[in-house]
Amino acid sequence: MVSKANMRLFCVLVITIVVIPLQLWAGERVTAKGMSFFEEGKEAIAREKAVDEAKRAALQKVMGSYINSMTVVDNFQLHEDRIISHSSGYVKNITVIDEKKSRLGTLEITIQADVESADVKDDLQRFQDMLSWQRNPRISIVVQPGTLKKYLPAATKAANILTGKLQQAGFKVLKFSEQTRNKVGLLVGLTLEQSVKTSDYQGISISLNEIGLTADMFRPGDQEILASSSAIRSIPGENSLTVLDKGARQCIDAIWKELKDKLLLQYEKELYNDRDIYLTLKNLKSQSKAIEIPEILKAGITGVKGCSLLTFDGKKGEYNLQFRGRPEHFINELEMSYFQNTGFQSKIETYTGNSIVLLMLN
Incomplete structure (x- = not known):
């Protein structure tokens, strides 16, 4: 004979078994x-x-x-x-x-x-x-490696001035780091230089400083310079730090309009132009599965215009994709539910520039 306590326990178990799947779906x-x-x-x-x-x-x-x-x-x-x-x-x-x-x-x-x-x-x-x-271009500003130590304070101030101008113009400026690398659309690398010319005029020694500033635009993880703006300003004075600060500010003001226009143009190209993406898939179940991947990507990912299997080694396949848009758009669609339900499930192992490594989960 079943006790009332056991019967209540049985009912709770049945309800749990029935309700939990309904909640999960x-x-x-x-x-x-x-x-x-x-x-x-x-x-x-x-x-x-x-x-x-x-x-x-x-x-x-x-x-x-x-x-x-x-x-x-x-x-x-x-x-x-x-x-x-x-x-x-x-x-x-x-x-x-x-x-x-x-x-x-x-x-x-x-x-x-x-x-x-x-x-x-x-x-x-x-x-x-x-x-x-x-709609909100994401930019990071960095002082180029190799900038002389004595120029770093002035270059940093110039970067801060440029950050303020970009923010006022509607750009989103991120501090560049390994954590934000994949969120940045374009990098602006600043190079600051100074040369001093001394001349005598009626027995008086005059120092003329030439301050040069260059802003190069490139993709994170990519050393190709996509566009560049530069300016040179001549400023008299003996105090090197004061001259550097003043010259850097004037150079930023001089290149600002051209730099903004180039950034917007380049950012739009990055969103809608075709590019090559180098994709590595790990943990592929078989060579036949590796061969199927290009058709799966072309059918399921909107921007994929072409895809070819380059090499297959054991459980790893390497592919070349012709993709319209930024790599982030490709990754975004990979994570869409409709693709994971009909294509394949994966997780990002590494992502640098146009190179993406995925670990297959099914």
């Missing part, structure tokens, strides 16, 4: 319709298209509430369309509950499906964050 049950035209003998193709349209309609129903509650941002429609185009990454457990043809040659299908609403919400937030990142 953050989805919505949705009914939606899809339609396509068909020809005799090609009903299977039409049915597939109608189901696909129904899946997209189901996803749009769930997306609507989240989009309305989020801040409207530029080009958000573009990313909304991108998510809808990957509806199979969010819509699961599809059941066709009605199917009918019309005299007009259309096939209408009604489905019930589970939409992974938590994934949709997370991915929409990722896109919104990325758009915010694009």
